[in-house]
Amino acid sequence: MDIRLIKAPGENTLRIISERSKYKIENKPGAIGLVQGKLIEMISASDIAEKSVGVEVFDVRGSCPQNFVLLAIVGDMEEVKVALENIRAGGDLRNGNC
Template identity: 70%
Template sequence: MDIKLIKAPSPATLDIIQNRSKLKFDKSPGAMGLVQGKMIEMTVACDIAYKTSGVEVSDVRGSCPQNMVMLAIVGDMEEVKVALRNIEEKSKEKDIW
């Protein structure tokens, strides 16, 4: 699984994410986390991130609407960092979350 953090995403980045997801931005979020991996990993990552208070999570469509390429996690910098850290830590565990 690949995980990246974007601090203060640019208008161009927000435009790409808006066009390929259900996220809509009235104002620029403090941070955006991007998670890419297997479908099963992204589904679990979505659950982990969603349970982190204050972040929004959406799939980012690939070449066709049925193809989920990655997740976008947006919110305040610290909330996104916590969500990404939780995803990294939980992805190493073998137990059910």
């Protein structure tokens, strides 16, 4: 899996993500986590992120509408960082959930 953290994303970054997903980012978030990998990894990563902290998780479409290429994890900086750390570790370390 590839994992990246975008701190204080810019307006064009938010526009690109909004245009490539069904999710419309209305308020500028503190951070966006991006996770890319196999479909099975993305579903697991989504579950881990949602159980970790109060972030929103959604998919960002690739070149074909049926491709599930990328997850975007949106929230405050610390919340997104915790979610990404938990994904890297393979489970929710802070809350004891998997």
